[in-house]
């Protein structure tokens with residue numbers, strides 16, 4: 001099913017008799033959803049873009065690339081740096097903005113500007129009964145009623161099908177500098193945390209392939225100044241690194257095309273080194289250690305036990321033999337009851353993305 | 359403004375309810391003498407007042423849970439309260455309710471600079487959160503003007519903002535986790551000292567739910583390293599349009615000041631008479647603040663100055679030192695007080711797309727003439743969050759109603775141009791009956807369903823946020 005507008009989308013949901021798999025471009029959904037595919041890629045178009053107000057409103061099926069191009073023409077961008085996981089997940093196709101929101105897809109700049117959910121100003125969506133619901137709007141500050149915008153961001157299609165999203169956007173910086181240092185993981189991660197605890201406004205803090213990386217963005221003079229201050233603060237082998245490629249971190253490129261299970265761990269940054277050291281496999285650290293991508297060949301590896309009390313883990317890509325492993329982190333009973341309650345209200349027939357997103 | 363009729367069933371059982379509460383709380387934490395419960399009769403929307411049946415002041419999550427369990431069994435409505443500074447009547451009691459105040463829960467539970475968070479009990483005041491980490495070079499970013507008094511509990515419930523949220527975001531962008539006690543006494547931990555809570559974003563919907571989903575007893579907050587310095591400039595214009603265009607050009611140029619505050623002529627004149635900050639007598643005034651090292655500040659201000667000069671300001675004043683910086687902020691910070699010297703006032707809080715600023719200000723001016731009430735406008739121009747202050751005389755019969763009618767028209771105008779009813783103060787009772795202007799019945803139903811899940815009996819702060827007729831059936835249980 002590929003509705004062409006919101007009314008058709010609502011109709012498609014209302015008339016559905018079995019489970020639906022919600023799909024934007026099919027480039028980032030995870031999990032084991034089964035059912036008839038309901039595609040939002042027919043709902044396209046940027047409805048409003050005001051560069052002077054930093055706001056953009058687009059229909060959910062609008063290709064991410066189109067939004068990025070329109071923003072770039074005004075030297076603006078989506079601040080949260082959307083990861084492109086096609087390589088990692090072995091997918092093709094074009095990402096849609098609705099899929100980005102449903103996954104709360106957020107890259108390295110999260111340490112500075114927050115996630116997709118923090119840039120999301122409003123949504124329109126169709127719930128499991130076919131009702132069209134609006135929440136939030138197109139202005140930067142809005143506390144009118146409950147914040148269902150946050151609830152929908154990152155819900156992986158469990159509560160509704162997005163039909164429209166509005167973002168706060170950001171100006172592109174005039175200058176970008178990356179500093180890097182070849183060092184071991186414990187030292188590199190400690191340096192990242194020190195940098196994030198400094199006033200020098202870091203916009204990326206990652207550790208990958210034996211190298212710690214820090215990114216600075218802004219006006220030219222300011223970037224130069226902060227780079228100098230950080231090098232003085234951290235000492236050691238920190239150097240400007242003109243070849244640094246943050247897309248490798250954002251898209252988890254080193255794991256693309258390689259066999260193995262991929263886990264995404266969100267943890268207390270100071271625990272990152274310890275947790276990763278206890279898990280056989282390869283790790284890429286983003287968000288100053290707050291995010292770990294783990295590639296492992298062991299289907300029985302108990303990643304969730306390793307993060308217990310310090311965060312949670314999502315299974316991004318499974319190996320054969322992992323069918324019994326839940327994709328999304330199991331929730332403590334109180335939270336699970338609330339989540340189940342919300343799903344039952346928004347999707348009373350339980351037709352959306354049972355078993356995960358696609 | 360209408361409130362539900364107090365339940366005779368509950369009022370008749372007051373003695374038994376108090377006795378039960380005294381089994382789980384020390385005597386000094388249960389207030390039921392009508393002479394004392396009056397202290398809780400209103401919040402900062404003081405036009406409306408009603409003493410609660412009982413007020414309780416627990417000291418721990420366990421005590422909060424015990425109180426809620428009793429109230430749940432007894433079917434008693436509970437109104438959570440932080441410091442009572444809500445401007446929307448969010449903490450207004452009903453005569454049959456228990457006010458659950460968290461003011462005694464003000465401890466710092468954990469500070470962690472390595473992971474940049476602080477965990478506090480929710481009754482701690484906003485400013486004292488920063489106070490706890492300031493000496494080590496950190497701060498908590500959301501800074502409502504009421505920060506000396508307001509509590510994190512109220513900030514989380516209202517998703518409060520502040521002057522610096524253009525750069526740092528509002529409460530929801532700085533909140534990592536909460537301990538929430540549901541109406542039936544169940545305590546849940548949502549989120550924690552990591553960057554995302556995982557699963558469906560319950561934290562996102564709890565923040566801003568105005569005390570209707572549960573009582574927040576603890577919060578994990580993101581703290582940030584303090585910038586090296588900050589400096590404001592003041593720019594005066596002889597037209598609102600031009601001031602608005604200047605704001606838009608600054609933003610388009612890719613500069614992100616931490617604050618862009620706007621004041622119009624009535625407000626400038628009132629504050630000058632009161633605070634004597636030395637502001638120019640002009641149509642519109644911007645205060646723009648940037649942060650960083652001295653050199654970084656110079657770099658940004660040079661850019662801002664170039665943009666502002668292209669709009670022919672009547673004045674461009676740069677603070678040369680700390681003292682001048684304070685004077686630039688002085689008028690803005692005393693704006694509410696200054697308006698209060700002239701008369702009683704009602705402070706609105708709608709948000710508009712910044713592009714509609716000149717039109718909205720012109721319409722407010724016209725309406726001011728129609729209603730015969732003066733208005734001053736102060737607001738956060740960078741994000742379009744307006745605070746029109748309507749002056750009225752509380753002692754003059756009919757004036758409050760006239761003022762409310764005028765306020766409602768302004769808020770409708772905000773929605774009409776693509777904005778919203780409230781940017782940071784919340785709906786409470788104040789905007790409750792206007793919700794239909796912004797949201798359809800279906801939109802509101804979706805929100806009320808969330809409350810159905812967290813508080814199926816609709817006992818927590820039940821008469822707020824949604825139009826009373828829309829919630830009647832649910833409140834009746």
Ligand SMILES: Cc1cc2nc3c(=O)[nH]c(=O)nc-3n(C[C@H](O)[C@H](O)[C@H](O)COP(=O)(O)OP(=O)(O)OC[C@H]3O[C@@H](n4cnc5c(N)ncnc54)[C@H](O)[C@@H]3O)c2cc1C
Pocket residue numbers: 401402437438439440441442443444445447448449460480501502503504507508509510511512513514515516517518519520521568569570572573574575694782783784819
């Ligand atoms: C002079 C002045 C200036 C202000 N400036 C600003 C400003 O710049 N920005 C801004 O955003 N606001 C501002 N406010 C409004 C107000 O200060 C904020 O809404 C504040 O967050 C309220 O906090 P409080 O602790 O006083 O909450 P209260 O007034 O006690 O309660 C507010 C709401 O929170 C709920 N609540 C309280 N405690 C809990 C809890 N433990 N669990 C769940 N719900 C709870 C209440 O039920 C109520 O709905 C201002 C107010 C004044 C008087």
